[in-house]
Amino acid sequence: MTVENRVHYLEIAWNNTSLQLRGDKTIYWPARDCLLVADCHFGKAATFRGAGIPVPSGTTEQMLQTLTRALTETAARRLIVLGDLVHGPAKQGTWRATLAAWRQRHAALQLDLVPGNHDRGVAGFLRELNGRVLAEPHDEGGAILVHHPQRADAGNWSLAGHLHPAIRLVETGRSTFKLPCFYLRHHQLILPAFGDFTGTKTVTTSAGDQVFAIADGHVFRVGNDR
Numbered sequence: 001m002t003v004e005n006r007v008h009y010l011e012i013a014w015n016n017t018s019l020q021l022r023g024d025k026t027i028y029w030p031a032r033d034c035l036l037v038a039d040c041h042f043g044k045a046a047t048f049r050g051a052g053i054p055v056p057s058g059t060t061e062q063m064l065q066t067l068t069r070a071l072t073e074t075a076a077r078r079l080i081v082l083g084d085l086v087h088g089p090a091k092q093g094t095w096r097a098t099l100a101a102w103r104q105r106h107a108a109l110q111l112d113l114v115p116g117n118h119d120r121g122v123a124g125f126l127r128e129l130n131g132r133v134l135a136e137p138h139d140e141g142g143a144i145l146v147h148h149p150q151r152a153d154a155g156n157w158s159l160a161g162h163l164h165p166a167i168r169l170v171e172t173g174r175s176t177f178k179l180p181c182f183y184l185r186h187h188q189l190i191l192p193a194f195g196d197f198t199g200t201k202t203v204t205t206s207a208g209d210q211v212f213a214i215a216d217g218h219v220f221r222v223g224n225d226r
Contacts, residue, residue: 009021039191
């Protein structure tokens with residue numbers, strides 16, 4: 001008998017809806033039957049290698065395998081990218097061909113992009129991928145979808161990317177480590193960066209903030225006693 005090793009997720013109730021925060025840095029929104037990611041930065045590793053910086057190859061394939069698994073596990077019929085689908089101009093390259101081939105295998109999937117600051121000039125490539133551009137801000141079932149975090153109030157909850165949030169934790173003995181996280185503040189949920197080699201920004205939490213860290217494919221809530 002084969003035991004299925006599914007990605008761990010933590011379900012939260014937020015603004016009268018349910019969201020699954022997943023250990024692969026994605027969110028599944030059951031009410032909208034969609035998977036959300038932010039800051040994929042496809043092509044960044046190729047950019048590094050072109051600049052003479054030795055980084056591993058095959059990162060695009062690995063990221064797409066993660067996306068495929070998430071789509072399979074959730075059965076989502078729609079993928080929404082909250083900005084920075086690509087790292088720079090979508091020039092010809094292996095990563096671009098790999099992404100296009102993946103898209104062909106998932107032709108029935110609706111692909112939507114809220115453009116980020118790295119998505120300049122991506123419109124043509126997005127059309128090749130049979131994707132749509134959603135103007136920022138985009139109202140999706142009462143949630144405002146944006147790339148750049150914006151302060152929101154109780155009547156204007158939103159989902160965002162761009163920040164690449166991470167939380168710094170202290171172990172016994174005062175050693176520290178940093179983990180990517182989902183960061184909930186001011187009625188806004190900020191997703192971790194999905195892509196490799198994106199870097200992170202350590203968040204400074206305040207009273208009322210909620211942090212959900214990711215480690216080894218698991219999501220867990222980090223206490224905030226401030």
